[in-house]
Amino acid sequence: MVTVSVAWAPLALLLVVAAAWWAACLDAVVSGGRWGAPAAEAARLLRQRRRTLLAADRLLWRLGGGGLLVAALLMVAVIPLGRWTLSDLGVGVVWFNAMDVLVWALVWMAGWGANSTHALVGGYRFLAQALAYELPLMFALTAPAVGAGSLRVADVIAAQHGLWFVVWMPVAFVVFCACVVAFSVQGPFAAAAAADIGGGVLAEVSGVDRLLLLAGRYALLAAGSAFAVVAFFGGGDGPWLPDWVWTLVKTFAVLSVLVLVRRRVPLLRPDRLVEVGWVLVLPLTLLQLLVVSVVVVVR
């Protein structure tokens, strides 16, 4: 694994934005719109004025809105593109997990900062949802780390040479994908931004603030998909094509599947989600982890 200079970070950001853009376009098309819909939406939001509210906690509000994109970029920092990586952290898997926990704070701040009831309820909802998905997500992430015997992302990829983790860790993979959708506040996990509370955390944002929030959500989905590729699909592992192409192809494929599948499921109510998350999904994930651990010990 080659650690590249931090000067490449803009390229990483560009790739994240490109993937987010792709997800938004695909989403628009399958919803019956045109490919150009995200471009039109971006133009609209660039043209719209920003909003100021009475006694809003402006600092936290703006941080929450702009932070999602930053969190997505920080996630991507530990994900290798083929053999190049921005940061070959020894605890890369934990880093990714820490960044997704950062999303808790960001969405909450976006809801809190507006000083509006609907936005605040959106913030509450995200915390309730996060409580439901975070533990399953952590244990789903633990499975590849145990399988590789390392928290370094490069080692996780190397350990999959010959047999991708998705083959013998299917439960962890599915749970991880669901959690990616959940921390991107999308699809069935979009209760924090749902129409029934007037858009929730989105209720009071307009203009460029809204653009950042919406882009941040797609960017998180893209970053999560990229991590699914390195944790379960062998990263750049594949025939004929260069490894970096494989990483990109797989990432776009996982991202597309997530966009398509999440539309088929209605909203999951956060107040009822905790029960499912802890009583059903968490034990399943732990069982998966047990299987992985036994395999690692026996082998």
Added chain:
Amino acid sequence: MGLNELLGRWAVRRAHVLVIEVPGAAGVRMAVERGLTARSWVQATSPAEADVLAVCGSAGPRMSVVIAAVWDQMPGPRTRVDVVGSAGVPAALNAAAVALLDSDAQRSDATSRLGSWTDTDDERDAGDENDDDHQRDESNGNDGNDGNDGEASHGDMDIGEDHGHMDMGEDHGDMAMDMPMPGGIGLAEGGQDRDGLEMDVLHVPLGPVLPHWPPGLVLTCTLQGDVVVQATAEIVDPVAGRGLPVTGDARRDVLVDRCDDVARLLAVAGWGSAAAQARQLRDDALDGVALPVCAAGVARLTRRVTRSRVLGWSLRGLCTATRAPGQDSSAAGSDVLAVELPDRLRGWLEEAAAAAAAPTGSLAGVGLTDVAFTDAIPPVALPQLVTGLDLAAVRLIVAGTGVVADLTASAAGARARWRRTW
């Protein structure tokens, strides 16, 4: 073409429209929704999101006040269209698109708002104002150079600038005002919640402007967290009748009404694609698509909805009220039944299917209530249904209640009957 104009042209391809349905204008609202779909425009969920305010029907005195407040919260560029008849929808939306691109008008609109706020702004906001003015000057200087289309004021429209302050009073008006606070907002009072813990109490009106919400309904909730501990409900500016579109065929009328109900409940349940499918069925029925084709569509939607275990899981345990079949509000001693929302949804779909399959002529034979006011639930019945539940459940229940209307003809009598029954 300058950058501003280019952005504007792209932007109006996907304008977001806040649709406000005045009581008695259901048909106009449906027509506007269809107009939006045809243009690939989007229905906004909040004033902050919207570029266009579309008022369906003629607003009464109280509704007008609310609409003015909502208009004030829209960030701009913004425009308002009033649609009183379904026929005027295409023209109104065209006018909206033109108005959004009219830089001169948008600029003068923004300037006039700026003046009205600077007088009343507190110190902090006034500081921001100056800051923004500075930024705006800079951006105008840059934009002025690309005005090669000969329009003097082109490029002067301040884009993405922050001088809103449009939400004063609206969200906070109902909070306790006994303690002066920065910004003039009082602290929320405390109160014991359902677990006996001290928790802030907020008084929040839901409606009358809320997506997928019965027209004119205001549910004033006392919230602790997002749990409704107390509520009162009323209809703003009630009128007799709902103003449903008249197709000339009672079967289609029922089909349209039920599909609209289904679409609303599915939208609140957060299943956008299924809600769009239901709305498409409604529009097909309005367009005169053959009834067997509609019936097949209803069957497809029914399969999709009943197969979704997630939807059942979301709706389970939530109850709304309905009248016993065959009873109407004017009949003495009409029965009130509790219905679970999954059953309610299935019931609507069954009625839609039955209407589509019914033989020509009267619907009396298939046991359908007509789509007038007879199955309406009076607003006084709502508080009992929603107290003690969280906002998500409240929204689902209200969406599952169908028609909420002040039964103007016999309002007092109906209220008395509801009190007795409950």
